[in-house]
Amino acid sequence: MTADVLLFLDGKWVAGSCGRSLPLTNPATGETAGSVAVAETADLDVALEGAGSTFRSWKNASPVERGRVLRRAAELLRERIDEIAPVLTEQQGKTLFEARYEVNATAESFDWFAEEARRAYGRIVPARAEGVHQLAFKEAIGPVAGFVPWNFGMGQAARKVGAALAAGCTVILKGPEETPSSCAFLVQALADAGLPTGVLSLVFGVPSEISEYLIPHRTIRKISFTGSTAVGKHLAAMAGRHMKPITMELGGHAPVIVAKDVDIEPVAKLMVGVKYRNVGQVCTSPTRFLIEEEIYETFVETFTQMAAAVKVGDGSKEGTVMGPLANVRRLEAMEALIADAVSHGGKIRTGGKRIGNVGNFFEPTVMTDVPLEARVMNEEPFGPLALMRPVSDIDEAIEEANRLDYGLAAYAFTKSAKLASRIAANVETGMMSINAVGIAFPEIPYGGVKDSGYGSEGGIEAMDAFLVTKFVSHTMA
Numbered sequence: 001m002t003a004d005v006l007l008f009l010d011g012k013w014v015a016g017s018c019g020r021s022l023p024l025t026n027p028a029t030g031e032t033a034g035s036v037a038v039a040e041t042a043d044l045d046v047a048l049e050g051a052g053s054t055f056r057s058w059k060n061a062s063p064v065e066r067g068r069v070l071r072r073a074a075e076l077l078r079e080r081i082d083e084i085a086p087v088l089t090e091q092q093g094k095t096l097f098e099a100r101y102e103v104n105a106t107a108e109s110f111d112w113f114a115e116e117a118r119r120a121y122g123r124i125v126p127a128r129a130e131g132v133h134q135l136a137f138k139e140a141i142g143p144v145a146g147f148v149p150w151n152f153g154m155g156q157a158a159r160k161v162g163a164a165l166a167a168g169c170t171v172i173l174k175g176p177e178e179t180p181s182s183c184a185f186l187v188q189a190l191a192d193a194g195l196p197t198g199v200l201s202l203v204f205g206v207p208s209e210i211s212e213y214l215i216p217h218r219t220i221r222k223i224s225f226t227g228s229t230a231v232g233k234h235l236a237a238m239a240g241r242h243m244k245p246i247t248m249e250l251g252g253h254a255p256v257i258v259a260k261d262v263d264i265e266p267v268a269k270l271m272v273g274v275k276y277r278n279v280g281q282v283c284t285s286p287t288r289f290l291i292e293e294e295i296y297e298t299f300v301e302t303f304t305q306m307a308a309a310v311k312v313g314d315g316s317k318e319g320t321v322m323g324p325l326a327n328v329r330r331l332e333a334m335e336a337l338i339a340d341a342v343s344h345g346g347k348i349r350t351g352g353k354r355i356g357n358v359g360n361f362f363e364p365t366v367m368t369d370v371p372l373e374a375r376v377m378n379e380e381p382f383g384p385l386a387l388m389r390p391v392s393d394i395d396e397a398i399e400e401a402n403r404l405d406y407g408l409a410a411y412a413f414t415k416s417a418k419l420a421s422r423i424a425a426n427v428e429t430g431m432m433s434i435n436a437v438g439i440a441f442p443e444i445p446y447g448g449v450k451d452s453g454y455g456s457e458g459g460i461e462a463m464d465a466f467l468v469t470k471f472v473s474h475t476m477a
């Protein structure tokens with residue numbers, strides 16, 4: 001099943017101009033799983049030429065036509081799901097179930113943006129004199145550079161590409177070098193759906209070289225990045241120097257506030273499922289569990305038993321619930337964060353170690369007694385680690401939730417409507433889900449505050465990122 005993934009330039013799949021490529025690794029076996037082509041400056045120039053030269057015609061294409069391409073691409077992705085999902089699993093490690101979910105979610109994103117294409121409404125402003133029309137149009141901002149990470153290569157790309165194409169922008173997508181087929185399948189579906197040549201290019205290579213070339217380039221008018229806060233701040237500064245707007249979807253350290261009035265078992269069951277999804281390599285992954293002390297011990301014990309029972313294995317095998325970490329960097333990061341937490345007095349309730357020495361498998365881990373000074377209480381673990389902390393009341397939980405500079409997702413569980421609204425009003429977060437997990441659908445806003453970034457990649461807000469307002473005053477001659 002190994003794939004040799006090429007660049008998509010000028011409507012064709014091509015090797016990089018210097019013929020360089022990088023190997024792909026299956027994180028479940030450690031075996032080579034194909035290669036990905038590396039773009040050089042000459043290749044980026046081809047992508048820039050395409051994005052620049054086709055911008056005006058794509059922007060002026062009927063929004064109904066732009067929507068038709070997106071809708072057809074969504075259909076193609078659904079038709080191809082049996083071919084796509086195993087490759088996502090092979091390159092990233094997620095289970096086949098999760099891979100199929102991602103393909104379907106990508107198709108849903110395209111469906112949503114296909115409809116939004118024709119709703120980029122402007123407005124008419126009453127004029128001061130007769131015979132004057134004052135019109136505020138929304139129009140496409142220009143060619144976009146989109147940077148997509150490896151955890152949800154297809155789903156994250158769909159949010160950027162779907163909204164940008166719907167708005168009338170052309171796009172150069174920098175895909176994830178470790179999981180490149182995710183973006184390649186998406187681009188192929190759009191090409192097969194009739195997207196004109198040059199409107200969308202796909203490149204891979206050395207991320208810093210590509211961003212340093214594309215972001216300042218005068219053809220590029222908008223940047224959209226998903227990844228770590230550290231890289232995001234670096235790219236935001238670069239974009240600022242060149243007066244380019246940027247959408248930033250960065251890391252998180254999601255708090256989960258658990259009030260003493262909840263039914264413990266269903267809450268623990270739900271949160272175990274969400275915590276260990278994609279091995280915790282999810283920016284909205286629940287991480288700091290802030291539990292009222294009256295139920296702390298029972299909640300921790302229930303959660304721990306369920307976590308220990310999560311079946312870890314090759315994501316392509318039937319029955320696997322949690323696959324391997326996506327790369328060796330994450331394995332090393334988990335080991336370092338846990339060792340640091342233990343050295344600060346943290347206790348491992350379950351897990352805490354790598355499984356075997358083939359593939360990047362790691363035990364579903366639960367820790368208690370980790371002091372706030374430990375690195376993991378401050379840095380995004382991005383792995384299968386849940387941190388449990390008792391709180392004396394909900395105000396203390398809100399304080400702890402807001403202690404970090406992250407503000408992406410937050411979760412809360414309580415039967416009290418009053419408490420729920422106090423939590424929703426006071427936790428500093430871009431997304432809050434109470435008594436269920438209801439975030440990340442294409443029709444709802446998706447994004448963070450504080451160090452988790454700015455801008456939204458879902459809902460009607462997602463289109464705004466790719467539109468500018470143009471005012472036209474038209475006096476009748």
Ligand code: NAD
Pocket residue numbers: 147148149150151176177207208209211212226227228229230231235249250251252282283329380381382
């Ligand atoms: P990293 O910080 O090196 O890279 C994160 C992402 O940014 C990758 O996709 C990478 O290709 C890209 N990147 C790095 N330097 C870049 C540059 N100069 N220009 C453009 N793109 C650049 O770390 P990593 O090991 O790949 O990922 C681990 C960390 O990244 C995690 O701890 C997590 O915080 C974060 N992350 C977040 C998300 C998310 O969904 N928000 C996704 C993936 C990774």
